[in-house]
Amino acid sequence: MKVLVTGGTGYIGAHVVRGLAQAGHEPIVVDDLRASKRERAGDFPFEQVSLEDTPALVDVFARHRPEGLVHLAGSISVGESVRNPELYWQNNLSAGASLLLACSRHPVRAFLFSSTAAVYGDTDVSPIPESAKLQPTAPYGSSKLAFERLLHGSAPSLGIRSAALRYFNAAGAHPEWGVGEAHDPEEHLIPRVIEAVVAGRPLQVYGNDYPTPDGTCVRDYIHVTDLAAAHVQVIEADELESGQSFNCGTGTGNSVMQVIEQVGKRLGKEPIVEVSARRPGDPATLVADPSLLRSKVGWQARHSSLEEIVDSAVGWAQARS
Ligand SMILES: NC(=O)c1ccc[n+]([C@@H]2O[C@H](COP(=O)([O-])OP(=O)(O)OC[C@H]3O[C@@H](n4cnc5c(N)ncnc54)[C@H](O)[C@@H]3O)[C@@H](O)[C@H]2O)c1
Known part of the structure; x- marks a missing residue:
């Protein structure tokens, strides 16, 4: 399957790109390089595009005709989101909406979104199931939750299968892919x-x-290679009901x-x-509590x-x- 990967030169995205390729898919990397480097796209098709630029995105869709989409691009710091909430609403919600607009012109079969454990906020439930109360404590988690809802709500009319993967703490690096964690500033x-x-x-x-x-x-630390494998399994699962959010942890x-x-x-x-x-x-x-993902697609760390x-x-x- 041709899969467009936004944020594909970022830490997790670069692993997802390689995991998809290893499973026989054709990833296309989309990133504006605001927080990463061109070289991390390796030899995969690369489009330097900002998600806010809907016409440029529509053009990328028209040229590559992807069947799947993994949307990882976003702003990622809880602390920064408290200092500058507008950036998080803009980049994690509005820019995602621009991507949905592009999908309305060129629908994909499956749309996977990188969400976060931060949607649960300060909880004393442990382990946390997807049914736990959603009470994000900072604009980072709130903006991610808002996009989950926008995506799942839009999926039926767009004719796409949506899934949100709520990552816990992604960590580690594939030993041979050379695309480990390199955030600036590094907060992990x-x-x-x-x-x-x-x-x-x-x-x-x-x-x-x-x-x-x-x-x-x-x-809950999850190896980024296991996370990449979860994306492959979810994007391949055509039978999976649309509109579900899954915990990705161990x-x-x-x-x-x-x-x-x-x-x-x-x-x-x-x-x-x-x-x-x-x-x-x-x-x-x-x-x-990762049991939903395990039971639906057989994934395990x-x-x-x-x-x-x-x-x-x-x-x-x-x-x-
Ligand atoms: N790292 C973790 O432990 C973790 C945990 C939970 C959720 N997540 C989510 O996973 C995703 C990837 O995280 P990461 O650690 O790989 O971050 P990262 O900063 O390494 O990667 C994000 C990539 O998105 C790109 N980008 C950002 N905004 C963009 C835009 N508007 N247009 C085009 N490109 C844009 C950046 O240039 C960067 O390459 C994020 O959405 C993050 O919220 C990460």
Whole structure:
């Protein structure tokens, strides 16, 4: 299937592109490179287009005639969304609406959207099923939830099958694809820990008095290669009912301290940890119940042990330096 991948030079998108190609599909990369580099498109067909530019998008659809769409492009920082909510409504909702307009001219069979665990907000349910209360606490999660609703609501009249994948914490890198995590600024825990441990710099841990086994926050880390595989399975599942949202996580949590210790072990260096106050809005535990995705398409995580995630993330960081 020809699949247009927006945000296809980004961290997760570059893995999805390669996962689709490995499964025999033909990805077309669409990205305006605001947060990534052209080289990450590799040899795949590449269109440098901003989603806001509906005529340019319509032209891309007309030339490539994709049958599937994976929409990953977006703005990704919770903190930035609090400081600049307009950007998040613009880029995560309006720009997505522009993509739907293009689909109204050239409908695709399946439209997959990158959503987030942030749609659940500060919850004390664990593990979290898709039926949990949706109560995002920042414009990032609210804008993602709004687009989920717009997509699922528009899908019947557009004649497309929609699915939203709510990612938990994507991490790691495929060992051979050379497209690991490289956000700027980097806000995600594992690359930040690797950088600090390599540099011998102290690591800030925000709060060690949470109601978790070691007092630090617990998150569900999913290997980005497993995430890419989930996209392949969902886009191929023609029988899947439209309008569903799926958790993409493993069902197992690891704490901030466990991550730090694993990175230290892998690098053979003792991390220097400094504990400071909790950050407002950080839930104690966010772990997915991934059983819906498993039961609907048979997906399961295969590479998401903390050891394999950290090993691959360190491998990528060392290859870059
Ligand atoms: N990384 C995670 O753990 C995580 C967790 C939950 C959800 N997500 C979602 O997954 C998606 C991908 O995340 P990522 O970590 O790969 O981010 P990323 O920043 O690496 O990739 C996003 C890509 O989208 C492009 N882009 C952004 N806005 C665009 C626009 N208007 N037009 C064209 N291109 C545009 C950027 O240039 C970038 O290449 C995002 O939608 C994010 O919200 C990520």
